[in-house]
Amino acid sequence: MQVERVDNISYEEFMERFYKPGIPCVFKSASKVWKANGLFSPNYFRENFGGKTIVKEGRTYTMKEVMDLVENSTEEKPAPYPFIFDIPTVLPEVIPLLSPLNLGYAKPNWLESKWFQRGYWGSATEVFVGGPGGRFPYVHLDYYHLNAWINQLYGEKRFTVFPKGQEKFLYTRPDDPWRSDINIFEPDYEKFPLYKNATPIHFTVGAGETLFIPFGTWHTAYSLGPTISVAFDQLNAKNFSAFMKDVWAFKIQEGRARALALYGYAWLAGQSCKLSHNS
Numbered sequence: 001m002q003v004e005r006v007d008n009i010s011y012e013e014f015m016e017r018f019y020k021p022g023i024p025c026v027f028k029s030a031s032k033v034w035k036a037n038g039l040f041s042p043n044y045f046r047e048n049f050g051g052k053t054i055v056k057e058g059r060t061y062t063m064k065e066v067m068d069l070v071e072n073s074t075e076e077k078p079a080p081y082p083f084i085f086d087i088p089t090v091l092p093e094v095i096p097l098l099s100p101l102n103l104g105y106a107k108p109n110w111l112e113s114k115w116f117q118r119g120y121w122g123s124a125t126e127v128f129v130g131g132p133g134g135r136f137p138y139v140h141l142d143y144y145h146l147n148a149w150i151n152q153l154y155g156e157k158r159f160t161v162f163p164k165g166q167e168k169f170l171y172t173r174p175d176d177p178w179r180s181d182i183n184i185f186e187p188d189y190e191k192f193p194l195y196k197n198a199t200p201i202h203f204t205v206g207a208g209e210t211l212f213i214p215f216g217t218w219h220t221a222y223s224l225g226p227t228i229s230v231a232f233d234q235l236n237a238k239n240f241s242a243f244m245k246d247v248w249a250f251k252i253q254e255g256r257a258r259a260l261a262l263y264g265y266a267w268l269a270g271q272s273c274k275l276s277h278n279s
Contacts, residue, residue: 003024011105031209034151049063049093079133111233123232128227130226131226144246146233146234147215154229158203160184160219204224244270
């Protein structure tokens with residue numbers, strides 16, 4: 001199995017070939033509708049947002065420091081990864097450069113409704129910044145079983161995804177079943193012998209390309225050079241059932257009364273979105 005690269009396909013074709021069956025794909029030029037495409041670079045963020053700050057691993061960095069770090073990063077001495085900037089709260093100035101956010105493909109997206117914009121449901125629209133050697137050391141599912149759309153706007157990343165049904169080879173954590181204990185970049189086959197049966201699929205996503213990762217797809221990423229990407233999430237009728245299971249799993253940790261209240265709210269929000277999109 002390979003991750004297919006597509007270009008200029010219709011929304012209807014995307015839905016039939018990839019979205020409905022839940023198959024990842026790479027769009028070669030979907031993000032060309034964004035003004036950010038071809039604009040975002042380390043220098044762009046230095047010049048326009050150099051004083052913005054982020055806290056990572058207990059230390060505060062300015063945007064300028066972040067960009068300097070990732071451009072001087074090496075595989076032997078990688079910069080911290082990833083630096084993540086929440087766009088609505090930290091970089092609202094770039095929102096007009098990301099329109100339409102759905103690229104004409106990530107629709108409907110209930111997370112754009114006023115219902116789901118209230119409160120935290122695992123959704124985010126973020127800028128990810130990394131340097132050579134930056135990587136998630138573990139394979140994971142996105143929380144709340146949301147679809148992920150990763151728009152690579154500068155540099156290249158190597159992604160790894162796993163076909164459905166391979167969870168038994170990935171040694172998911174009992175306390176965090178959305179995360180694998182295996183570092184696939186340096187797998188310990190003595191500790192995780194079943195991982196030898198897994199069939200990871202590796203592929204590269206370059207500047208201007210967009211990766212669609214359907215909910216329930218195990219994945220991870222490795223930054224091949226200085227990279228800047230914009231990621232956002234998607235929720236609709238197809239993943240709503242799995243989303244609700246995660247809502248309960250996360251909110252019950254805050255107490256049963258709160259879990260019941262938030263689960264009820266999320267259910268009502270979903271019904272409202274269903275009605276508005278079916279009307």
